[in-house]
Amino acid sequence: MQVPAQFEYERATSVAHAVDLLVKYNGAGRVIAGGHSLIPMMKLRLARPEVLIDINEVGELAGIVRDGDELRIGALVRHNELLDSAEAAQLFPILVDAERVIADPIVRNRGTVGGSLCQADPSEDLSAAFSALRADAVIQGPQIRRTVPIRDFFVGPYETVVGPDELLVELRVPVRPGSGSAFVKVSRRAGDWAVGAVGAAVWLAGDVITEIGIGLSALGAQNFVAVEAEDFLRGRVVSAEAFAEAGRIAAEHCDPPVDQRGPADYKRHLAATLVARSLTLASHRAGREV
Amino acid sequence: MDITVTVNGRQYRRTIEPRVLLAYFLRDELGLTGTHLGCDTSNCGACVVWLDGLPVKSCTVLAAMADGKQVRTVESLARNGQLDPVQQAFIDCHGAQCGFCTPGMLMTARWLLDRDPDPSEERIREAISGQLCRCTGYENIVRAIRRAAELSNTADDDGSSAALAGEQRDEVAS
Amino acid sequence: MTADGNGSAFGSRIRKEDARFVRGLGKFVDDVVLPGMLHGAMLRSPMAHARIVSVDVSAALAHPRVKTVITGEMLAERGMAWMPTLSYDQQAVLATDKVRFQGQEVAFVVAEDRYAARDALELIDVEYEPLPAVVDAHQALAPDAPVIRDDRPGQQDNHIFDWESGDAQRVAEVFAEADVVVEQDMLYPRVHPAPLETCGIVADMDPVSGRLTVWSTAQAPHAHRSLYAQLTGIPEHRIRVIANDIGGGFGNKVGVYPGYVCAIVASMITQQPVKWIEDRAENLMSTAFARDYHMRGEIAARSDGTILGLRVRVLADHGAFNATAQPSRYPAGFFGVFTGSYDLQAAHCSVTGVYTNKAPGGVAYSCSFRVTEAVYLVERMVDLLACELDMDPAELRMRNLIRPEQFPYDTATGWRYDSGDYPRALAKLLDMAGYHDLRAEQAAKRERGELMGIGLSFFTEAVGAGPRKHLDMYGFGMADGAELRVHPSGTAVLRVSCMSQGQGHETTFAQLVANELGIGVDEVDVVQGDTDHTPFGVGTYGSRSIAVSGAAAVTVARKVREQARLIAAAMLEADPEDLEWGDGRWYVRGVEGAGHTLAEIARAAHADIDLPDGVDGQLAASTVYNPPNLTFPFGAYLCVVDVDPDTGQVTVRRFVAVDDCGVRINPMIVDGQIHRGLADGIGMALMEHIAFDADGNHLGGSFMDYLLPTALECPSWELGETVTPSPHHPVGAKGIGEAATVGSPAAVVNAVMDALRPCGVRHADMPLTPAAVWRAIQGRALRSDLAIR
Incomplete structure (x- = not known):
């Protein structure tokens, strides 16, 4: 079996220590948490960091807490912790839907929320889910701690705004009334990456959609979001027709990659189908049937 | 680098390269060959062991990450010559064929039953869904875990690993 | 239950193997650690087809922990750059002239540890001159196709063989009489057995004794020994091949791979033990794949549903070297049984094998020498015919199944099926499944626009090769030895040539012997997988262990029992002819309850009684079992699926299987x-396959890309059985190792096609992934052998 190339290993004990180490290694250091994306790539020698900075012992990064009108999810929260969180389940079922279909139960014991987002895989389910929720990412650098909307977090495939000397600290998800959310995914098999997945969050006033978030994973949506479909729905009354039209718009504006999971026409069709389905379920959870 | 890992209640101090995977540490350094490797991409689960009480895929964990931590492998399941109920159930139900996935399956099964002593078939299938078996079509593994639940629930002894931490010895084997 | 044994040792019981497996104490090849052991790593071609301009290993050799680097050139000097395949082709051990598939072996690094070996691979500099690759099997024989095998004298194209079976003329006649003819192209895609344990070896050449000891993942240890002897020049009696526990084989571990040969050569050069264990990518990309049969079937019938004939044309993609592991006179394996379980008048198939720039193999993955392909073909064709005639597929099958009174049955392509009661098995299946209720449910769902499918498959397996007269592996007749010794205390040790990879031989074979000798199953130990301690035989694959080695075990046990009769007669001062065997004793006819047990007789055999003529003392015998015919297990399967028409997702709701393995x-x-x-069937039908892009890049080189079913895709299997003993096997057993893999994929595909019938879909190739199903509904089916575009 494969083994990684050589590297140096540092174990960070705090956020400040981790950032110090990133500064010290000046771009050569790479943060590792669960390691379930990075270590396989290192074994296959598709990634060769010179230094690994292990943040698994950084307690500040752990935990899920309700803080006023935000849910704060630490970057080091393991997938299974989020999946098992009653608070998250109650506020944002989209996260539970997504976590239930991310990898497998053993990987979810180890893989982290922050790691998944920082990996910025175009097929990452959580990227779509947090984008739908319009979460904010909190990033610690040597000087400042900054907050970036998750929709501005992803620069491109496998690229984020987190600088070489910065660390993702937590996600902050706004808690607002009248919300419902859901995540639906089609994969070839349990544990596989999505062929296509869609997360939807709706905020309703009566029947009217006051705010909306639609996140797409693996479907070639810019920054994981279907902005045009959101614009179409905002201010409308929930209806099957409106959701179908939103799906059509989302499908039209995404640019799905062609790979062994499927051809573009299928994935585009999937975008339309899953947008409508996720919206219907989200709306149902917000108390409105369509 | 130097690491100290407590494996199956026994503390080991070793000097290793940072790139040594936990699975290889167990196999090569400690001779615990019950932990197997079946893929390089954390898909097969033949390498599942417990790290601080949670099952992990040890081919995707650095041994360095286990420094100062507790690891539990299949070799710890039988105690004082007495098989763990999951082991006995795998025998009773023909849950093993070639035996390669078996240790990882057993470790997940033990964890599941510690958390949920009476899991449904669906829960069991979900729990082992990150572990591949090419021999059993999963049927008898699922049945074995159900049977282990029944064995555990009828036995006086809880059959679980709760006692293990207390049994830790500070003996340094090297 | 049996002719002679009383059957008391048969039945479900605890496996002897499990005591070590549940403790993590199995002994797999990677668990073998020897003093001074070195580690090998293989450098492989990144390209599918390229000329090798140069191989520079100097930097790798300069690595402080590297012991040696073996190149094709070095092997050529020893006459070992090429090795023979089981199909009488040659395969490069390490490439010297060209690379012919992505993942082909180019150089072998030997270092002090696995880390240095792997690191040093990156220090080897190979210059390649890329050549166009042959990826699409249908283009392999095009006049302008690049010639892959220019190493073969006289080879001007990519053609390997043409093989046919049946009577083409007769088929033409019955087709002319038919009311309906249905034809269909179908691909059984390239799949991989992917045992959970990859292949590996530890080779230990003792420079003093000249003895080579090999621990390896060998389903056929004796055949490996013979090939190593031929290749290395080490005399056969100085080679010992040991397969301890094997973590699944499924045909993947039948052949000899270049890595094995390199490890042996490395041990010869370094005079130290050398371990080489494949990683998963190497396993999936370079070792024995399975199937890759591009088939066109035609079925002819009367309008009442009577099937008249079947015609098949196959294009077989064998990859870059013809290394299929099958009886050498059967280049298409047992594909000739493609008439399946039906009584039809005429059949004909023709198979053309071609080279492509892909890994070699083809016969693996529990295929029973390509009975999988044959069953899939005929079962799809029967379903298509049912569709065409608008008949219920169960009814159509029932109408055409071979009737019990027709056995032994001679098929239109020359096979003699030994025994069967097919209608009984099908009736039992339909009853267990609640077939009529399922059809009613389906009709109601169709009214509501929901897609539910019910798929049937009825298969006849062909297992237990030989007889040796017709069937050989690389010149070794397919007969297997067994040796049995009874110790003075009456316990016994059986030595067999076959090799378990998880099938539980240690238990089943002990049961066979215990049953014949009237001793406990725990009183029989089984030795396998060590060429120094077992008789010759061709190994475990093709479901042949029980059919051949099992028969050998029974035969040798009966020989020992006959020896015991003579000794018992001496003990009882009776005529041997007056003795009867029963309840674990030889006794004088009429005095049941008296007489002697095997333990008593064994003790006597070693003691001082006067032995009769024909007994040497001690109870021991050996035999070689040459089966008179194959055995033909069969079964009827039913699968129920639900299909989401918008996403194409298939859910297998139920799977009912009635098997008859004697x-x-x-x-x-x-x-x-x-x-x-059955899980294999889910895997192949729904997710497993290896495609290649236009450059010949392998698109299934990890378990992220080559998907295997998990516990969540598998339903709880519902099993039923009928028992029709084989008339020629000594206990009436037929073998079961591969039956379900053979029978199940067609049931799943038939179920999905049945679900899609309202959408006008007639056929779509495996794997029926969500995308493939949706595309089929759109009328634009995907090709599963090529990259999706």
Whole structure:
């Protein structure tokens, strides 16, 4: 079996220590948490960091807490912790839907929320889910701690705004009334990456959609979001027709990659189908049937 | 680098390269060959062991990450010559064929039953869904875990690993 | 239950193997650690087809922990750059002239540890001159196709063989009389057995004794020894091949791979033991794949549903070297049984094998020498015919199944099926499944626009090769030895040539012997997988262990029992002819309850009684069993699926399987074998396949890309059985290792096609992934052998 190339290993004990180490290694250091994306790539020698900075012992990064009108999810929260969180389940079922279909139960014991987002895989389910929720990412650098909307977090495939000397600290998800959310995914098999997945969050006033978030994973949506479909729905009354039209718009504006999971026409069709389905379920959870 | 890992209640101090995977540490350094490797991409689960009480895929964990931590492998399941109920159930139900996935399956099964002593078939299938078996079509593994639940629930002894931490010895084997 | 044994040792019981497996104490090849052991790593071609301009290993050799680097050139100097394949082709051990598939072996690094070996691979500099690759099998024989095998004298194209079976003329006649003819192209895609343990070896050449000891993942240890002897020049008696526990084989571990040869050569050069263990990518990309049969079937019938004939044309993609592991006179394996379970008048198939720039193999993955392809073909064709005639597929099958009174049945392509009661098995299946209720449910769902499918498959397996007269592996007739010794205390040790990879031989074979000798199953130990300690035989694959080695075990046990009769007669001062065997004793006819047990007789055999003529003292015998015919297990399967028409997702809701494998020695193990094969059917039908892009890049080189079913895709299997003993096997057993893999994929595909019938879909190729199903509904089916575009 494969083994990684050589590297140096540092174990960070705090956020400040981790950032110090990133500064010290000046771009050569790479943060590792669960390691379930990075270590396989290192074994296959598709990634060769010179230094690994292990943040698994950084307690500040752990935990899920309700803080006023935000849910704060630490970057080091393991997938299974989020999946098992009653608070998250109650506020944002989209996260539970997504976590239930991310990898497998053993990987979810180890893989982290922050790691998944920082990996910025175009097929990452959580990227779509947090984008739908319009979460904010909190990033610690040597000087400042900054907050970036998750929709501005992803620069491109496998690229984020987190600088070489910065660390993702937590996600902050706004808690607002009248919300419902859901995540639906089609994969070839349990544990596989999505062929296509869609997360939807709706905020309703009566029947009217006051705010909306639609996140797409693996479907070639810019920054994981279907902005045009959101614009179409905002201010409308929930209806099957409106959701179908939103799906059509989302499908039209995404640019799905062609790979062994499927051809573009299928994935585009999937975008339309899953947008409508996720919206219907989200709306149902917000108390409105369509 | 130097690491100290407590494996199956026994503390080991070793000097290793940072790139040594936990699975290889167990196999090569400690001779615990019950932990197997079946893929390089954390898909097969033949390498599942417990790290601080949670099952992990040890081919995707650095041994360095286990420094100062507790690891539990299949070799710890039988105690004082007495098989763990999951082991006995795998025998009773023909849950093993070639035996390669078996240790990882057993470790997940033990964890599941510690958390949920009476899991449904669906829960069991979900729990082992990150572990591949090419021999059993999963049927008898699922049945074995159900049977282990029944064995555990009828036995006086809880059959679980709760006692293990207390049994830790500070003996340094090297 | 049996002719002679009383059957008391048969039945489900605890496997002897499990005591070590549940403790993590199995002994797999990677668990072998020897003093001074070195580690090998293989450098492989990144390209599918390229000329090798140069191989520079100097930087790798300069690595402080590297011991040696073996190149094709070095092997050529020893006459070992090429090795023979089981199909009488040659395969490069390490490439010297060209690379012919992505992942082909180019150089072998030997270092002090696995880390240095792997690191040093990156220090080897190979210059390649890329050549166009042959990826699409249908283009392999095009006049302008690049010639892959220019190493073969006189080879001007990519053609390997043409093989046919049946009577083409007769088929033409029955087709002319038919009311309806249905034809269909279908691909059984390239798949991979992917045992959970990859292949590996530890080779230890003792420079003093000249003895080579090899621990390896070998389903056929004796055949490996013979090939190593031929290749290395080490005399056969100085080579010992040991396969301890094997973590699944499924045909993947039948052949000899270049890595094995390199490890042996490395041990010869370094005079130290050398371990080489494949990684998963190497396993999936370079070792024996399976199937890759591009088939066109035509079926002819009367309008009442009577099937008249079947015609098949196959294009077989064998990859870059013809290394299929099958009886050498059968280049298409046992594909000739493609008439399946039906009584039809005429059949003909023709198979053309071609080279492509892909890994070699083809016969693996529990295929029973390509009975999988044959069953899939005929079962799809029968369903298509049912569709065309608008007949119920169960009814159509029932109408055409071979009737019990027709056995032994001679098929239109020359096979003699030994025994069967096919209608009984099908009726039992339909009853267990609640077939009519399922059809009613389906009709109601169709009214609501929901897609539910019910798929049937009825298969006849062909297992237990030989006889040796017709069937050989690389010149070795397919007969297997067995040796049995009874110790003075009456316990016994059986030595067999076959090799378990999880099938539980240690238990089942002990049951066979215990049953014949009237001793406890725990009183029989089974030795396998060590060429120094077992008789010659061609190994375990093609479901042949029980059919051949099992028969050998029974035969040798009966020989020993006859020896015991003579000794017992001496002990009882009776005529041997007056003795009867019963309840574990030889006794004088009429005085049941008296007489002597095997333990008593064994003790006497070693003691001082006067032995009769014909007995040497001690109880021991050996035999070689040459089966008179194959055995033909069969079964009827039914699968129920639900399909989401918008996403194309298939959910297997139920799978019901009625198997008849003759007498069941250990029903628990038999069920376990069936479970596995049913999961294979889910895997192949719904997700497993290896495609290649236009450059010949392998698109399934990890378990992220080559998907295997998990516990969540598998339903709880519902099993039923009928028992029709084989008339020629000594206990009536037929073998079960591959039956379910053979029978199940067609049931799943038939179920999905049945679900899609309202959408006008007639056929779509495996794997029926969500995308493939949706595309089929759109009328634009995907090709599963090529990259999706």
